[in-house]
Amino acid sequence: MTTVDRAPIRGGRAVPYFVPAALAVLVMIAITAQKSSQFLDGGWKLVLVYASPLVLLAMAQAPVVLSGGGGLDLSVGPGAGLVSVILAAGLIAHQISVAWIVIPAAVLLGVVIGAVNGSLVALIRIPPIIATLATYLVFAGIATQVLASPTGALPVWMDWFTDVEGVVPNVVWVMLLVGGLWWLLTRTAFWRNLLMVGSNDRAAYTAGVPVTAVRFVAYVLTGAMTGVAGLVLTAVLGGADATVGPTYTMLAIAAVALGGISLAGGRGGLLGAACGAALLFLIQNYLTLTEASSFVLQMAYGLVLVVAIVINGAWDRKRKNP
Amino acid sequence: MTSSPLIELAGITHRYGATVALDGCQLDIRPGEIHGLVGENGSGKSTVVKLLSGIMAPTEGTVRVDGKDVDLRSPTAAQAHGVLTVFQETLISDDCSGLDNVFAGTDGLFRRRRRSKAELELATEVVERLGTSPSILTASPYQLSLAERQVLTLTRALVRPWRLLILDEATSALDLATRDRLFALLQAERSNGRSVLFVSHRMDELEILIDRATVQRSGHTVGTVDRAEATPSRLLSMMDGRSESEHAGAATVTARRRDEQGTAARLCGVALSSDARPFDLDVRRGEILGVGGLDGHGAVALVEAFAGVSLPPKGKVEIDRDGLWSRVRGYRNAVASGIAYVPGKRQEEGLFRTLDVRDNLAMATYGEHSRLGVLRPHAIQQAVRAQMQRLGVVPDDPDYPITGLSGGNAQKVLVGRWLAAEPDLLVLNDPLRGVDIGTKREFYALMRELTDAGMTVVMLSTEIEELLTSCDRVAVCHDHGLEAVLEGDEMTYDGVLSAMFGQAPTLATHERTRA
Numbered sequence: 096m097t098t099v100d101r102a103p104i105r106g107g108r109a110v111p112y113f114v115p116a117a118l119a120v121l122v123m124i125a126i127t128a129q130k131s132s133q134f135l136d137g138g139w140k141l142v143l144v145y146a147s148p149l150v151l152l153a154m155a156q157a158p159v160v161l162s163g164g165g166g167l168d169l170s171v172g173p174g175a176g177l178v179s180v181i182l183a184a185g186l187i188a189h190q191i192s193v194a195w196i197v198i199p200a201a202v203l204l205g206v207v208i209g210a211v212n213g214s215l216v217a218l219i220r221i222p223p224i225i226a227t228l229a230t231y232l233v234f235a236g237i238a239t240q241v242l243a244s245p246t247g248a249l250p251v252w253m254d255w256f257t258d259v260e261g262v263v264p265n266v267v268w269v270m271l272l273v274g275g276l277w278w279l280l281t282r283t284a285f286w287r288n289l290l291m292v293g294s295n296d297r298a299a300y301t302a303g304v305p306v307t308a309v310r311f312v313a314y315v316l317t318g319a320m321t322g323v324a325g326l327v328l329t330a331v332l333g334g335a336d337a338t339v340g341p342t343y344t345m346l347a348i349a350a351v352a353l354g355g356i357s358l359a360g361g362r363g364g365l366l367g368a369a370c371g372a373a374l375l376f377l378i379q380n381y382l383t384l385t386e387a388s389s390f391v392l393q394m395a396y397g398l399v400l401v402v403a404i405v406i407n408g409a410w411d412r413k414r415k416n417p
Numbered sequence: 418m419t420s421s422p423l424i425e426l427a428g429i430t431h432r433y434g435a436t437v438a439l440d441g442c443q444l445d446i447r448p449g450e451i452h453g454l455v456g457e458n459g460s461g462k463s464t465v466v467k468l469l470s471g472i473m474a475p476t477e478g479t480v481r482v483d484g485k486d487v488d489l490r491s492p493t494a495a496q497a498h499g500v501l502t503v504f505q506e507t508l509i510s511d512d513c514s515g516l517d518n519v520f521a522g523t524d525g526l527f528r529r530r531r532r533s534k535a536e537l538e539l540a541t542e543v544v545e546r547l548g549t550s551p552s553i554l555t556a557s558p559y560q561l562s563l564a565e566r567q568v569l570t571l572t573r574a575l576v577r578p579w580r581l582l583i584l585d586e587a588t589s590a591l592d593l594a595t596r597d598r599l600f601a602l603l604q605a606e607r608s609n610g611r612s613v614l615f616v617s618h619r620m621d622e623l624e625i626l627i628d629r630a631t632v633q634r635s636g637h638t639v640g641t642v643d644r645a646e647a648t649p650s651r652l653l654s655m656m657d658g659r660s661e662s663e664h665a666g667a668a669t670v671t672a673r674r675r676d677e678q679g680t681a682a683r684l685c686g687v688a689l690s691s692d693a694r695p696f697d698l699d700v701r702r703g704e705i706l707g708v709g710g711l712d713g714h715g716a717v718a719l720v721e722a723f724a725g726v727s728l729p730p731k732g733k734v735e736i737d738r739d740g741l742w743s744r745v746r747g748y749r750n751a752v753a754s755g756i757a758y759v760p761g762k763r764q765e766e767g768l769f770r771t772l773d774v775r776d777n778l779a780m781a782t783y784g785e786h787s788r789l790g791v792l793r794p795h796a797i798q799q800a801v802r803a804q805m806q807r808l809g810v811v812p813d814d815p816d817y818p819i820t821g822l823s824g825g826n827a828q829k830v831l832v833g834r835w836l837a838a839e840p841d842l843l844v845l846n847d848p849l850r851g852v853d854i855g856t857k858r859e860f861y862a863l864m865r866e867l868t869d870a871g872m873t874v875v876m877l878s879t880e881i882e883e884l885l886t887s888c889d890r891v892a893v894c895h896d897h898g899l900e901a902v903l904e905g906d907e908m909t910y911d912g913v914l915s916a917m918f919g920q921a922p923t924l925a926t927h928e929r930t931r932a
Contacts, residue, residue: 284524291510291521301470302573303493303522312526326619361512 112355113367115406118355120370123377130384138163139325140259147266148175148328152343153350153372154273154365155320159212159223159349162313163293163360166216169227171321171347173234174208175341178325180238183246183335192250201326202319208234209318218400231344238337247334256330266327273323277365279353280316289313294361324336349396350375353403357411375399421484422498423448423582429478431464440636442478446581451603453623453630455652457711457914460633462616469614470502470928471495490850493522500578503573503587505713507566510530515554515561516540519573523873534599536576542597543572548598565590571599583614588622589713597652618711619689620649653914657881680737681873682756682842687722687732690716691898699876700842702737703868707888708877711917715782715897717761717846720877724758724844725751734841757781757835761846761877767831768819777816781785784839789842804833809859825856832860836867843867845876849883861887881913895919 128135132144152171159166162250168174178201186197215226258265280286291299292309300306324343329335354371356363378399382392422445439461455601467473468480471489482498488541489495495502509518514745519540524530541551549568553561558569559715563627565591574582582603588596603613603626622783623630630647632639634657638723681702684856688695693715700706700723710716721727722734725745736754745751752760761764769777778788779797801815808829810822819827828848835843849857864874864887878884885889890904893916901921903912915921 216647282529283527284529285527287513287517287521287524287529288526290512291517294510295508297506298510299521301472301492301502301504302518303491303496303506305493305526308526313662361510 112357112363113370114355116191116354116367116370116374117405118375120373123381125167127377127384129382130381137259140264142376142380144257144259144264144266144331147270148324148331149325149343149346149350149376150270150369150372151273151320151324152347153368154270154277154355155317155324156347156351157354157356157363157365158289158313158316158320159216160356160358161225161289161293161360162310164296164310165223166293166313166360167223167227167312167348167358168212168314168317168321169224169344169348170212170234171254171317171324172341172344173231173238173344174205174318174321174340175325175328176236176239176335176337177208177234178204178286178322179332179335179340180337182326182329183249184242187249188246191382194250194252196308197250197253198326202322203327205318205320205322206315207318209315209319212318213314216314217307223326231341232397235337235341238340242335242337245332245334245336249329249334256327257333269327272321274365274369281364284372285309285312290361292360312364336393346375346396347372349400352400352407355407355410357407360410362411371403418788422446422481423483423610424498425481425484426465426468427479427481429465429468429475429480429497431461431468431473432476437636439468439475441638442633442636443638444631444641446612446614447629448580448610448612449607450628451607451615452672453627453628453647454614454616454633455618455623455630455656456633457656457917460656461636462633465633466502466583466616468762469495469581469583471500478811496522496577499578500583501574501577501579501581502583502585503567503570505586506591507563507570507590509558509561509566509569510589511558513558515556515558515569518558518569519554521573521577523577530731540572540576543575543602546598546602547571547595549595563590564595567591568595570798575602579611581614582614583616585616586618586713588617588619589923592848596622618714618918620652620920623647624649632656649915649918649920653911653918653920657910657914665891676729680733682723682736682875683742684719684722684729685733685735687729687734689718689722689729690898691730696899698892698899698902700873701889702873703819703871704889705868705874705876707862707891708875708894709879709884709885709891709913709917710883710894710900714917715894716877718897719892719894720844720875723842723875724748724756726758726760752838755841756842756844757838757842758844759832759835759846759848760851763824763828763831768827770820771821772818773815774805774810774819774822774830777819778804778815778833778837781834800837804837805830808833808836808863823856825852825860828852829856829860840872842873842875845874847877847879850879857883881910881917882907885910892915893921895921 131138152175155171156168159168181204182197182201186200212227212230215221216223255265288304288309291304292306296306332339350371351368352358353374354363354367356367377395378395379392380396386416423548424446426442426444429439431439442465442549444465454462454465458849468475469489471492471494474490479568480489481487487498489498520532540554543555544551547568549565553565553569558566567587574604591599615626628644629641630652631641632652634656642651679702680699682696686695686697695892708716708719718727718729722729725734725748728747735742736745736756738754743754745754745756778801783792786793786800798815805813805815810826810829818828822830832848849860869872876888885908890902891908891913893900895917896919900919901916
């Protein structure tokens, strides 16, 4: 009977959740290639480098959304900004710039940020949207306090992140590393626990799943990825700027919704979030190519998001009433 | 049987804020017995279940397992003592496979406990013993029926090393065949020293299953009786606190007349849930029709059907409009047809807590007090003052914030809002819950006055006493069907209570279309 464990799920989820977003990304790539001959000829590499902070922040957003109960982290943008500012103004400006300190420091700072959010949401039980709005403001404030004006001068090794000489740009390896570690996590019981909590927390609690711990860890994971995004953001910007981080929050949440992750929790994964972010960035890139105004860009984001959420909701309903 | 108890609740008191849900509860469950736990709504049964399942900790008192004091602080702690609970609501996570649902919570936070071959075989065996295909373990729960989902939650409990299985109305989601297989399984497990706490409103189930039963009434433990004594009539008399002989003579208080004035509204072939038995029910003009039933048995659905708030899945609701039957097709349509509905939870569903008494009262009749869409404050003020005097709202001040009123006065405002619309049919959903006796009397008098003037009232109440004293007839729901319509001599405490538990007295007037 051990085969029961691996037997295919009867009918049902024939189409994986991320497929619509992935298809949309392919369509956008085709459209972009039509418009710009350079895109397929190496241009995409630079696009990917500039897109990488958003892609990483969208991936960071996924665990808390999956954990359900209105799970959301508004503070990912300012969080990444704060990490970036502390790295640049706190460590690098004081000649502490070797990779083996800066990289772990980025992740660790992210973990601390995640632990703060996780404590507020999972332990003190403040509704996520309020708790992370508060930390959004606090992180943005601290970042501005630490670094009033943008700074540059990064160590040479950080150029590795923006290098596009290889077959794929180096940021891809960062994303694959994050994705790979996440994949390992989905092999553990945590993944089952996370889906259980996200999809029905009462069922999970009465069955004996440690709901509070699962949600707390989800926020810490989000924080750790926020830290990585902060590091990459520093490299992409070629320095730190306290005002850049906050602009990413709304796009990261939009990307998660676009990526087919249920905003009610329990369904989705990092791949969808990454596809959603890539889609948003490709749209932005295309509109820049066509020299559309930035107002058009905002409207396009909004429109795409509404369409995505309607499709997402319709899909959920269809799944529940086949 | 003098074996020491497997689990014991001693002097348990539990409070929610100022409300005492359990007061000195005593319960002991022996190894190898099926123990029934019965009581009316609000008797404290579900609190007992929550305490034993580790969902809440008692305010006072001790829980003992095998004679030792234990602290059941979480479901995990309860499970560690072998206490497993299956609830009425099927607690299934739709995004995980059936098997993951069954073994949920047995892993660590990260560490994946290996599921042994024996465990997986046990899961399959349990599902098969309940007469269900093992394919539910691999299917996506979205595709499962309600009964199959409940089989999953039962399996979740039964594959763990359980000693006490608590079934909290858990059988209501099962079909009869599955239920009978579950009962057979439980009876077989009894010989292994395993016990069951069986919480049910269904007398027939209790009768076939239990060894002993404990009766709760308003937070107190009335007592525990053995199987031989645990007849439905004995249990019912313990629940309502009268002696069995007293039951026979219990009389009703209200004098009743009328009924020659025709039918004001009727339900035709209405079913309160999609698989319930359809029935007909007429409301006579100028009567007060009481509606009773245990929680979740369809009484709320019945009054909401009259009010057009939620249309029943089958059948039609009709109201008499000057001699013509007009079908109720929804809430707005119901209001236009002269039906007014006063919802149940007045704080959440009825009152506008940020507004004053004036606006809360005038809300439904703004249309009459406006000219070209502009409200006429003076007219509203006059109407509100008149209405407040008629209802006797204290304090007599339209500017008073609604949250400053007592429950009874707030309820008067809520009813007054709809009386101002002068409805033909007033539908009340448990209007007097938590209201003091003085206000209740005023309210009963007001309803009499209104019905004498030709209004018809349908009133749901969770208090049997209230149904008996204030209503002309009482319709009792059971299992989403109409169990009985009682009037005249049939309207006794015992009669209503029995009907609530699906034991309608034989003399009851049944108004069913088909069996």
